[in-house]
Amino acid sequence: MTSLVTYSTRSGIATIAMDDGKVNALSNDMLDQLNAGFDKAEAAGEVVVFTGRQGMFCAGFDLSIMMQGPEKVLALMEKGGAFSRRLLTFPTPVICAVNGHAMAMGSYLLLACDYCIGVEGNFKIGMNEVAIGMTMPQAGVDIAEARLAAPFVRRAVNNAEIFTPKTALTAGFLHNLVTPNDLQAAALTKAEQMRKLDMTAFAATKLKSVKPLLDTLKRAVEADKQADIFKGT
Amino acid sequence: MTDLITYTLEDGIAVIKMDDGKANVLSPDMLDQLNAAFDKAETDEAVVILTGRDGGIFSGGYDLKIMMSGPEAAVALTCQGSRFALRLAQFPFPVIAATGGHAIAMGAFILLACDYRIGGDTGTKTGLNETQIGMTMHHFGIELAREFIPKHYLGRSMINGEIFGPKDAKDAGYYDMLADKDAVMQTAYGAAKMMTMLNMRAFKGTKRKSRKALIAKLEWAIGEDEKMSVLE
Numbered sequence: 001m002t003s004l005v006t007y008s009t010r011s012g013i014a015t016i017a018m019d020d021g022k023v024n025a026l027s028n029d030m031l032d033q034l035n036a037g038f039d040k041a042e043a044a045g046e047v048v049v050f051t052g053r054q055g056m057f058c059a060g061f062d063l064s065i066m067m068q069g070p071e072k073v074l075a076l077m078e079k080g081g082a083f084s085r086r087l088l089t090f091p092t093p094v095i096c097a098v099n100g101h102a103m104a105m106g107s108y109l110l111l112a113c114d115y116c117i118g119v120e121g122n123f124k125i126g127m128n129e130v131a132i133g134m135t136m137p138q139a140g141v142d143i144a145e146a147r148l149a150a151p152f153v154r155r156a157v158n159n160a161e162i163f164t165p166k167t168a169l170t171a172g173f174l175h176n177l178v179t180p181n182d183l184q185a186a187a188l189t190k191a192e193q194m195r196k197l198d199m200t201a202f203a204a205t206k207l208k209s210v211k212p213l214l215d216t217l218k219r220a221v222e223a224d225k226q227a228d229i230f231k232g233t
Numbered sequence: 234m235t236d237l238i239t240y241t242l243e244d245g246i247a248v249i250k251m252d253d254g255k256a257n258v259l260s261p262d263m264l265d266q267l268n269a270a271f272d273k274a275e276t277d278e279a280v281v282i283l284t285g286r287d288g289g290i291f292s293g294g295y296d297l298k299i300m301m302s303g304p305e306a307a308v309a310l311t312c313q314g315s316r317f318a319l320r321l322a323q324f325p326f327p328v329i330a331a332t333g334g335h336a337i338a339m340g341a342f343i344l345l346a347c348d349y350r351i352g353g354d355t356g357t358k359t360g361l362n363e364t365q366i367g368m369t370m371h372h373f374g375i376e377l378a379r380e381f382i383p384k385h386y387l388g389r390s391m392i393n394g395e396i397f398g399p400k401d402a403k404d405a406g407y408y409d410m411l412a413d414k415d416a417v418m419q420t421a422y423g424a425a426k427m428m429t430m431l432n433m434r435a436f437k438g439t440k441r442k443s444r445k446a447l448i449a450k451l452e453w454a455i456g457e458d459e460k461m462s463v464l465e
Contacts, residue, residue, distance in 0.1 A: 114388055114393055146384060147385065150383070150384060171385070172384060172385025197365055200367070201364040201368055202392065205364050205369050205375075205391060206392045
């Protein structure tokens with residue numbers, strides 16, 4: 001198995017970085033390796049900085065798998081969904097350092113993190129599902145509704161609008177914007193800050209506040225199993 | 234009982250001012266006196282301006298001495314405060330919060346429960362620091378925040394324990410407008426005067442109708458919080 005994810009740790013802060021040398025496509029391998037990275041961070045009780053490669057955070061699900069038929073599609077989407085639910089309930093803070101583009105499922109990962117720092121520049125952030133012929137899964141609709149600023153839900157989900165980092169900040173994909181050179185330092189500073197939170201209170205408050213969304217997602221996941229996103233259901 | 238609250242009424246506008254000489258902590262006394270003042274405002278059918286110390290803090294939140302004195306006292310105080318915020322959320326007359334100072338934890342929740350909030354545009358700190366100081370957010374706080382904090386600020390506000398400067402605090406929904414610290418009260422009078430022109434029967438009816446689901450949720454939340462043996 002090629003190494004697609006690196007895990008490094010320093011004074012209570014883990015950095016989990018995706019790098020497949022290309023667009024950081026979410027394949028089964030990539031998701032397995034991400035889970036392994038988060039397993040380590042969870043075992044160590046670390047605050048996580050979750051990042052991609054320069055200019056590219058993540059372009060979404062691996063399209064070569066998405067073209068292999070409904071069974072493979074469903075399995076990959078379920079794995080990705082489970083990973084994003086893991087982030088939504090992860091017991092320690094996850095700070096997303098968004099190095100560049102974040103598209104489709106890549107942008108959904110942002111919505112599942114506790115704090116997202118993006119970089120200024122000519123980068124694309126958004127959900128292009130509808131543009132490329134996929135009906136948005138119910139779980140995707142529900143997460144967008146729970147996390148994005150209300151006026152942007154329609155634009156992002158239905159209209160498949162792709163945003164600049166600046167607009168993505170207004171929409172709620174990002175919570176702060178820095179220059180590419182400052183990204184790592186900004187993420188570590190934020191991680192240091194959040195490491196001072198009371199982690200018991202953090203984890204419990206996160207669970208309590210995300211509960212309605214998790215209940216909704218449970219129903220969505222079942223509905224998505226019956227749907228065919230390539231046939232408009 | 235020391236006077237922690239002053240109540241003044243003029244031209245249909247009641248100013249309810251908290252001042253304990255320190256951080257305006259919400260103790261049982263402070264909450265009792267707030268309730269007594271809102272009783273008067275209700276009788277006087279007044280538009281209310283709720284404010285903190287002159288040029289100073291709005292409120293630093295619950296009295297930590299009591300919060301640390303034992304689980305029973307902490308739960309009781311929390312629920313007393315929640316019921317006061319619930320009262321604000323369904324008060325039959327407009328309540329305008331006005332402060333040039335800080336509003337932390339329950340102080341910030343009170344802002345959220347008011348009909349219109351005016352904050353100072355420099356040097357203020359506003360936010361919910363519960364997870365910083367080891368408190369899991371109570372159900373009431375979570376439901377109130379869910380209603381009044383925009384989705385993209387919700388996690389930052391109630392899970393991450395972020396304390397905001399004025400501009401972010403406005404974007405996060407704690408304030409509807411910002412004014413120069415020295416002009417906050419004058420701005421509040423202007424807003425209150427405008428709101429005295431509303432038809433109060435229509436105001437009350439619309440507030441009740443639009444908040445029916447919220448009020449039910451908040452009542453449920455207080456019920457859940459009351460069951461807590463500790464604030465965990």
